[in-house]
Each structure stands twice: as structure tokens, then as C-alpha cells.
Amino acid sequence: MNPLVFTLKVTPPQRLDLSPLLPHRLAGKSSKDIAAIDLATTREKLAVGDLFRIRAGSAEEIRFEVGSERFDGVGQGLQQGRLVVAGDVGVNAGRKMTGGELVIFGNAGPYAGSAMAGGRLEIIGDAGDFLAAPREGEIHGMTGGLLVLRGTAGQRAGDRLRRGTILIEGDAGDWLGSRLIAGTLIVLGRSGVSPGYLMRRGTIVLAKPPALSPTFVDCGTFASAFAAVFGRFLLAESRGAARLFRAPLRRFAGDMAVLGKGEIFVPA
Numbered sequence: 001m002n003p004l005v006f007t008l009k010v011t012p013p014q015r016l017d018l019s020p021l022l023p024h025r026l027a028g029k030s031s032k033d034i035a036a037i038d039l040a041t042t043r044e045k046l047a048v049g050d051l052f053r054i055r056a057g058s059a060e061e062i063r064f065e066v067g068s069e070r071f072d073g074v075g076q077g078l079q080q081g082r083l084v085v086a087g088d089v090g091v092n093a094g095r096k097m098t099g100g101e102l103v104i105f106g107n108a109g110p111y112a113g114s115a116m117a118g119g120r121l122e123i124i125g126d127a128g129d130f131l132a133a134p135r136e137g138e139i140h141g142m143t144g145g146l147l148v149l150r151g152t153a154g155q156r157a158g159d160r161l162r163r164g165t166i167l168i169e170g171d172a173g174d175w176l177g178s179r180l181i182a183g184t185l186i187v188l189g190r191s192g193v194s195p196g197y198l199m200r201r202g203t204i205v206l207a208k209p210p211a212l213s214p215t216f217v218d219c220g221t222f223a224s225a226f227a228a229v230f231g232r233f234l235l236a237e238s239r240g241a242a243r244l245f246r247a248p249l250r251r252f253a254g255d256m257a258v259l260g261k262g263e264i265f266v267p268a
Contacts, residue, residue: 003061003084004034006052012070014042015090016051019073023081023100026059041072067106075102078119091128094121095135097145110154111135116164118145129154129173132166142166142183148237155192158185161202167234167241177204180262184230188240199255199262207244209266216254221268223248 004026016039026034035049048054060081064071067087075083076095088106095114103122110128113121114135131153132142141160148167155173158166161183168185174192177185180199187195188207196204196216231245248268254260 001060002055002057003063003082004057004059005055005063005065006048007055008064008066008068009051009053012046012051012068014040014044014046015070015072016046016068017041017073018071019076019092021048021062022075022078023059023062023083024079026062029059031056067104069107069109072109074104075100075121078102088125093123094119094147097121107151113142113145113147113166115140116142116145116147120146120148122148122150124150126151126170127153127157129156130159131157131168132161132164133157133159140181146237152189153187158183158204161185167238169238169240177202180204186234186241186244188238188244196255196262196264198258200259201261203263203265205244205249205265207240207267209264212252212264213255213257215257216252216264217256219251219253219263221248222251222265 031054037048040046062083064085067085072090074089074093078097078100080100082101085104091109093108093112094102097116097119099119101120105124107125108123108127111130112127113132134141140162142164143162144164150169152170153172156175158177160179162181163183165184168187171189172187172191175197176195178197180202182202184203186205190208227245231242235242249265250268252264
């Protein structure tokens with residue numbers, strides 16, 4: 001069945017809230033009904049029909065043929081189905097996802113995957129600061145699902161990660177995995193200063209680690225059958241990640257400045 005397709009007619013004159021354009025919200029709606037949905041966030045009222053040409057199809061798969069840095073909330077609250085963006089997006093992409101799949105063929109702004117609880121989010125380009133992190137006043141960041149970033153991440157990626165897996169194939173900024181509570185965070189590129197800052201539990205795996213804080217304790221080379229099993233699970237997502245888990249790893253426990261039950265793995 002053909003997907004439901006949105007083609008941008010004009011450059012957005014202001015930031016847009018695209019969170020209403022989700023499979024479970026558009027199911028059963030006509031093109032006319034969809035065109036009337038309000039996307040305004042700032043100066044003036046703007047509806048879907050003012051900005052997009054709509055090609056009718058099944059709402060189980062939604063495609064945006066062009067992206068924009070002004071597309072905020074893309075896939076926010078996604079529960080089911082598939083959403084694909086052929087370009088960049090703004091803030092809060094995939095925020096509070098509980099299911100389905102969001103694929104972005106471009107860059108994402110800050111807070112991509114924030115409070116994500118399930119599903120799969122893939123970003124082919126780069127991501128801004130606070131990848132999968134909580135918003136202001138929230139206790140937890142990502143609590144489930146799989147987030148794959150093919151490019152680089154800004155600062156504080158994985159802040160307060162509670163569950164789920166984050167895989168970053170490029171570099172990551174400072175304070176990676178800060179205040180991490182549980183879950184798994186993997187970086188194949190270089191990392192900035194203080195990875196695992198104040199992490200209590202959880203796992204960080206760094207292919208090219210910087211100097212770690214002295215509050216992490218060297219536990220020596222780590223041998224585990226689980227690492228090989230997890231590497232096979234990651235093979236479908238990233239050959240680099242699978243190779244990393246096949247090689248011997250060295251374990252550091254911490255952050256001892258707090259609870260100290262977390263761990264950072266680096267190549268032995």
C-alpha cells in the first residue's frame with residue numbers, strides 16, 4: 001500500500017509543530033481533514049494545507065519528501081507505524097515515542113529521542129545537544145527502545161538514560177552519559193571530556209575513549225559471553241558496533257563520586 005506523502009510547497013515562515021502528523025492520529029482522515037490541521041507555534045496560524053501538498057495513502061507509513069530545521073516535534077508521541085523524513089528536522093524529534101519507527105535522512109536538533117520509551121529512532125546525520133535527554137523538570141531521559149545515530153552527537157547525549165540502547169557511530173560531545181541511571185550507550189567515534197559524569201548504574205562502551213575521571217576504577221580485562229551475544233544483536237544495525245563487542249574489553253567501575261554501580265568499557 002502506498003504511503004501518505006507530504007511535499008513542502010514553501011519554505012516555512014516560522015517554526016512548525018509537526019507532532020499531530022502521526023500514523024495513529026491520521027488514520028481514517030481524508031486529505032481535506034489533514035490539510036486543516038493546525039501546525040502553528042509562533043506568529044500566525046498555519047495549517048498543513050498552507051505548507052504541504054498531500055498525496056493520499058495509508059497513514060501506517062508517512063513520508064516527508066523535504067525536511068527543514070523548522071520542523072519541530074517530528075514523530076513526537078509516535079506509537080505505531082513508520083515515519084520517514086528526507087531532510088533535516090528541528091527540536092524534539094521522536095520525543096516520547098512508545099513504538100513504531102522514525103527515520104531521519106538528515107540532521108536533528110536538540111532533544112532528539114527525549115523521554116523515548118519504545119520503538120526505533122534512526123538519524124542518518126548529526127544530532128544536537130541532549131540526545132535522548134530529559135526536558136526541563138523531568139526526572140528521566142530515554143526509558144526504552146533503540147536510538148541509532150549515524151553521525152555525531154552534541155553535549156550531554158544520553159543524560160539520565162533510564163533504559164534502552166543508544167548507538168552513536170560518530171563522535172560525541174562532552175559529558176556523554178551524564179547522570180546515567182541504567183541502559184546502554186555505545187560510541188564508535190571519539191568522546192569529549194568526562195564521559196559517565198555522575199552515572200549511578202548502566203553501561204557505556206567507548207571505542208575511542210578519552211582519559212576517564214579518577215572516580216572510575218580500573219577492573220581489568222572483562223570476559224563475558226553476553227558481550228558476544230549483544231554484538232550479534234547489534235550486527236543488523238552496525239558492523240562497527242558488532243566488531244567492538246567481539247574484541248576484548250576493559251572495564252572501569254563508577255562513578256564512585258555517586259553510587260558507583262555503573263561501568264565504562266573500552267578496548268583492552
